[in-house]
Amino acid sequence: MEFAQFMENFPNSTNASQAMLLQAQSEFQQKKFGEAVALLKSNQSKAKNLEDQYVYWTGESQFAGGNFLSASDTFVSLAQNFPKSSLAVRGIVEAASAQAQSKNWPQVESLLEETNGIFQYAAQADSAGETVARGHLLLAQAKFEQTNFDGAAAILEAINSQTLSPQLDWQRADLLCRVKMSAGDFPAALAASTNLLQIANFQRDDNLLAESRALRADLLAKMNLSGDAIAVYSKNLTNAPVKWQRQAILKIAEISLAQNQLTNAGQKLADFLQQFSNSSVADMALLTLGEMHLKSYAANHSATNELQAAQTNFDQFLGAFANSPLAGKAFLDRGWCNWFAQKIPESLADFKSAAQQLPPSEDLAVAKFKLADAQFAEQNFAGARTNYNAVVNDFTDFPDVVRSLGAQALYQSLRASLELNDPTNASIALSKLLKHFYSSELMPNAELLYAEGLGDFGKPAAARETFQNFEQQWPNSNLKPQVEFAVAHTYELEKNWPAAITNYEHWLAEFPTNELLPRASYALAWANFQAGNETNAVALFANFVAQFPTNELAPQAQWWLGDYFYGQKNFTGAETNYERVYQDWPASDLAHPARLMAGRAAAGRSGYHDAIKYFQDAISDTNCPADVAVQAQFAWGNALMSYESSITNNPLANFQFATNVFVLIVQKYPTNDFGALALCYIGDCAVQLANYDAATNTYAQVFSTNSMAGISLRCRAQIGFGMTLEKKAELVVTGDDKNALLHLALDNYFDAFETGYGKNLRDDETAREFWVKEAGLRALPLMQSLRVAPPEGVDGFITEMEGLLPQLKDSLEKKRAEFSQIKN
Numbered sequence: 001m002e003f004a005q006f007m008e009n010f011p012n013s014t015n016a017s018q019a020m021l022l023q024a025q026s027e028f029q030q031k032k033f034g035e036a037v038a039l040l041k042s043n044q045s046k047a048k049n050l051e052d053q054y055v056y057w058t059g060e061s062q063f064a065g066g067n068f069l070s071a072s073d074t075f076v077s078l079a080q081n082f083p084k085s086s087l088a089v090r091g092i093v094e095a096a097s098a099q100a101q102s103k104n105w106p107q108v109e110s111l112l113e114e115t116n117g118i119f120q121y122a123a124q125a126d127s128a129g130e131t132v133a134r135g136h137l138l139l140a141q142a143k144f145e146q147t148n149f150d151g152a153a154a155i156l157e158a159i160n161s162q163t164l165s166p167q168l169d170w171q172r173a174d175l176l177c178r179v180k181m182s183a184g185d186f187p188a189a190l191a192a193s194t195n196l197l198q199i200a201n202f203q204r205d206d207n208l209l210a211e212s213r214a215l216r217a218d219l220l221a222k223m224n225l226s227g228d229a230i231a232v233y234s235k236n237l238t239n240a241p242v243k244w245q246r247q248a249i250l251k252i253a254e255i256s257l258a259q260n261q262l263t264n265a266g267q268k269l270a271d272f273l274q275q276f277s278n279s280s281v282a283d284m285a286l287l288t289l290g291e292m293h294l295k296s297y298a299a300n301h302s303a304t305n306e307l308q309a310a311q312t313n314f315d316q317f318l319g320a321f322a323n324s325p326l327a328g329k330a331f332l333d334r335g336w337c338n339w340f341a342q343k344i345p346e347s348l349a350d351f352k353s354a355a356q357q358l359p360p361s362e363d364l365a366v367a368k369f370k371l372a373d374a375q376f377a378e379q380n381f382a383g384a385r386t387n388y389n390a391v392v393n394d395f396t397d398f399p400d401v402v403r404s405l406g407a408q409a410l411y412q413s414l415r416a417s418l419e420l421n422d423p424t425n426a427s428i429a430l431s432k433l434l435k436h437f438y439s440s441e442l443m444p445n446a447e448l449l450y451a452e453g454l455g456d457f458g459k460p461a462a463a464r465e466t467f468q469n470f471e472q473q474w475p476n477s478n479l480k481p482q483v484e485f486a487v488a489h490t491y492e493l494e495k496n497w498p499a500a501i502t503n504y505e506h507w508l509a510e511f512p513t514n515e516l517l518p519r520a521s522y523a524l525a526w527a528n529f530q531a532g533n534e535t536n537a538v539a540l541f542a543n544f545v546a547q548f549p550t551n552e553l554a555p556q557a558q559w560w561l562g563d564y565f566y567g568q569k570n571f572t573g574a575e576t577n578y579e580r581v582y583q584d585w586p587a588s589d590l591a592h593p594a595r596l597m598a599g600r601a602a603a604g605r606s607g608y609h610d611a612i613k614y615f616q617d618a619i620s621d622t623n624c625p626a627d628v629a630v631q632a633q634f635a636w637g638n639a640l641m642s643y644e645s646s647i648t649n650n651p652l653a654n655f656q657f658a659t660n661v662f663v664l665i666v667q668k669y670p671t672n673d674f675g676a677l678a679l680c681y682i683g684d685c686a687v688q689l690a691n692y693d694a695a696t697n698t699y700a701q702v703f704s705t706n707s708m709a710g711i712s713l714r715c716r717a718q719i720g721f722g723m724t725l726e727k728k729a730e731l732v733v734t735g736d737d738k739n740a741l742l743h744l745a746l747d748n749y750f751d752a753f754e755t756g757y758g759k760n761l762r763d764d765e766t767a768r769e770f771w772v773k774e775a776g777l778r779a780l781p782l783m784q785s786l787r788v789a790p791p792e793g794v795d796g797f798i799t800e801m802e803g804l805l806p807q808l809k810d811s812l813e814k815k816r817a818e819f820s821q822i823k824n
Contacts, residue, residue: 033065052085072098089122108142149183210244245281283321328357348374365401385416407437418453460490481514497531518551555588571604608643637661655685676709692728715752715771722748749779789822
């Protein structure tokens with residue numbers, strides 16, 4: 001500001017050019033590089049004898065502002081236009097430095113090696129000068145970067161270190177060490193690194209000392225002296241700038257992993273954490289220690305102690321360093337721990353936190369991908385697809401992400417779309433795979449998966465077309481058996497059973513040793529059954545069981561045989577096949593239902609004693625599902641009702657035993673349909689025992705007090721109630737009492753019948769035709785004998801019955817005429 005005021009007050013002063021230069025240097029010191037350049041260039045014509053300095057400071061400002069090419073041009077113009085300036089040599093060196101910043105190493109060489117150039121002339125005249133030394137260091141670096149190691153070493157070894165400042169001497173030793181190391185001359189590099197450490201120690205510069213240690217440790221690692229390398233890196237864990245502490249931690253982990261020395265390295269980091277728990281790099285040390293344990297487990301999944309140790313470290317990290325910039329990485333690592341431990345909800349939470357905290361990076365892509373995997377495992381297919389697509393769409397600037405995760409993310413997006421029954425987005429994912437990852441090993445699987453999905457979407461013809469395209473694109477694919485099997489399945493989906501049979505038979509002939517052989521054999525048997533070829537189906541299912549007794553479909557095939565014989569009323573054959581299911585495959589989901597069906601088959605052949613044994617065994621098995629057990633209990637009661645009593649003077653004793661069985665059901669299920677149905681059976685037993693009052697009381701519990709009983713059971717109970725009243729009326733002598741019972745019976749029949757008109761129904765209930773018909777048929781004779789018309793009128797009643805029983809229309813029309821005189 002003062003120099004600007006000076007120029008305003010004394011524009012013609014002999015000191016004006018000096019003041020302008022000093023004003024520009026003031027701008028430079030404030031990092032106002034653009035303003036400095038503008039001031040110098042606009043006033044260069046007024047610089048007089050300071051013009052070379054104007055040009056020099058213009059170049060310095062351009063360099064400091066990051067405009068390296070312009071800076072180089074400016075410095076070169078200084079040497080060309082002012083060759084006798086004291087700044088000319090410095091200008092050439094600065095021009096080379098600017099080119100070095102742009103990695104233009106050939107140009108650096110050209111500037112500094114020009115035979116008759118200013119730099120070479122100055123080097124001959126004053127080889128010990130600092131500017132010349134800087135130029136030689138730049139020239140050596142240029143040769144080093146272009147792998148001319150001998151040339152670089154020759155320049156560095158020719159420099160007299162005695163003439164260098166400690167800073168430049170360190171740079172010379174550092175570069176010489178790197179040159180020798182890159183050339184493979186490890187002994188010379190090691191000697192240079194020793195010199196480098198001595199210079200750094202003399203300088204008392206923590207940054208130079210830490211960098212020197214890092215270079216020596218890197219050299220020792222290249223020499224396969226991993227223990228020595230780790231020891232040198234360990235010195236940087238303390239009393240070193242944070243940058244070098246972090247690098248030391250990462251390098252110790254890297255070398256340890258490469259040399260499988262995790263225990264020793266892990267102990268060093270653990271010791272460091274214990275001794276320096278408040279270190280500024282404690283967060284990185286703890287994270288790295290956890291990652292070492294995690295990588296050890298990833299290499300050997302039997303080392304579960306390593307997984308637990310990793311989990312503990314990440315838990316500690318997130319407890320102590322929740323606000324660390326490394327927290328996102330810690331969440332990602334802990335997510336892997338939980339994923340490996342199959343704790344999917346916990347891993348999902350960690351991957352989600354990682355995705356929220358990590359910056360745009362490869363780690364963020366992995367976090368989103370694993371978040372999607374966890375969501376997919378939790379069947380949140382929409383959320384999974386969103387994150388798989390994010391990996392594909394949001395990381396195009398990260399080639400390694402595209403290369404390593406792109407195809408897999410699209411494949412998983414395709415799977416998620418298929419799970420969501422979304423053929424449009426499934427097609428989009430497949431198209432992207434074809435476009436960007438055609439050569440991916442996932443591509444054939446993706447197209448096969450998509451085609452199978454089309455079949456599931458109810459588009460078997462489109463699926464078949466896709467399979468045909470697949471065979472054209474990959475004629476030699478090892479997936480051909482799966483493709484042709486899927487083609488046969490498309491005919492099955494179309495219920496084109498002859499074509500399905502033909503294709504499955506062709507498949508079995510072409511791929512007799514393929515892993516899909518059991519599925520194809522079962523499918524052929526099923527197709528024959530559906531086509532009506534039951535004889536063939538029986539033989540094929542029987543052969544399947546014999547050939548593949550350990551296959552997961554074997555119990556289903558055996559069950560089918562039981563169902564077939566049961567349907568043919570060959571109850572002995574049915575019982576044998578059902579029995580095999582639970583005996584040969586006791587862990588199958590069909591085992592307990594098969595025991596129940598074996599009992600029903602035994603009952604079908606009147607082997608009630610055997611049937612009851614099956615039912616009792618099913619009920620007593622604690623592994624039997626509750627729904628199967630209650631069915632077995634009902635079947636046990638029914639078998640007792642059909643089984644002749646062995647008690648000589650009590651032929652109806654089994655009805656009492658059956659009542660006891662049904663009472664157990666009522667006690668276990670007092671408020672649902674199971675209990676209501678059991679009450680109906682208890683009423684039926686009471687009727688058989690001529691205990692009519694008990695029967696009517698029991699039926700009444702179903703239709704009047706059981707709020708959970710459905711319409712079918714309520715109608716069944718009311719009809720049972722009416723039938724019981726009719727039986728009771730037969731025992732009554734008094735006419736009035738008898739008529740009262742019959743009228744009450746008829747009212748209950750009418751109640752059940754009127755459900756067909758939408759009456760006596762609860763919300764969302766629909767009348768059951770069977771019970772409406774049954775109620776009408778029971779009501780007809782009572783209407784006739786009691787001369788009572790139904791509430792809806794005779795015509796309405798008869799019309800409704802004719803709709804339900806069209807085969808009785810003629811007789812019902814006669815009833816209409818007969819009842820026409822009856823009034824409501």
